[in-house]
Amino acid sequence: DTAVSQTPKYLVTQMGNDKSIKCEQNLGHDTMYWYKQDSKKFLKIMFSYNNKELIINETVPNRFSPKSPDKAHLNLHINSLELGDSAVYFCASSLSGGQADTQYFGPGTRLTVL
Amino acid sequence: AQSVTQLDSQVPVFEEAPVELRCNYSSSVSVYLFWYVQYPNQGLQLLLKYLSGSTLVESINGFEAEFNKSQTSFHLRKPSVHISDTAEYFCAVSDQGGYNKLIFGAGTRLAVHP
Numbered sequence: 001d002t003a004v005s006q007t008p009k010y011l012v013t014q015m016g017n018d019k020s021i022k023c024e025q026n027l028g029h030d031t032m033y034w035y036k037q038d039s040k041k042f043l044k045i046m047f048s049y050n051n052k053e054l055i056i057n058e059t060v061p062n063r064f065s066p067k068s069p070d071k072a073h074l075n076l077h078i079n080s081l082e083l084g085d086s087a088v089y090f091c092a093s094s095l096s097g098g099q100a101d102t103q104y105f106g107p108g109t110r111l112t113v114l
Numbered sequence: 115a116q117s118v119t120q121l122d123s124q125v126p127v128f129e130e131a132p133v134e135l136r137c138n139y140s141s142s143v144s145v146y147l148f149w150y151v152q153y154p155n156q157g158l159q160l161l162l163k164y165l166s167g168s169t170l171v172e173s174i175n176g177f178e179a180e181f182n183k184s185q186t187s188f189h190l191r192k193p194s195v196h197i198s199d200t201a202e203y204f205c206a207v208s209d210q211g212g213y214n215k216l217i218f219g220a221g222t223r224l225a226v227h228p
Contacts, residue, residue, distance in 0.1 A: 050213070099213070102160045105159065
């Protein structure tokens, strides 16, 4: 059983388009996250939701909008895609959002903007 | 602000040799420390974490890490590596206040050769 799943796995699109990445977890966790991993493998948190409430919102362009319809899902919508948005995006979840919690990561979505 | 420095971007090693992956952090508050591993084309998974108590923590697959508060380090070691240990290793911290916001190092690529 997949604990944290993301769709699609690969996404290739043109500059200026709008795209969404979906994430689902079946672990019963309360907290979900989005991370961006750049071409040098550097990982940076973008957003975190706890029970559908936004709790972490890093300095991310407002073209990125997370949406959490329920605590098992956290989607990422990106408007007006730019070349610099090309990266691997990882979704993760943790039990309660506590600082000591283990985060469980999805397999990633490789976004390529042409 | 917190930061994590992984001193080696790549560590090549022969199978059955010992290895140490170095991690130093800076923080003005108490932290929790984590090592995550990313196998090729996969998401990250927790290897081990230090929360409190004994400064030496172990994983189920033979890795161990020691928390050294005076040197602000959390180096990862394994006495004898296998080919299957080839992966990217990330050190991360989260502070003990606020939400579970992991700050990652840039990663160390461990390449185990036969």
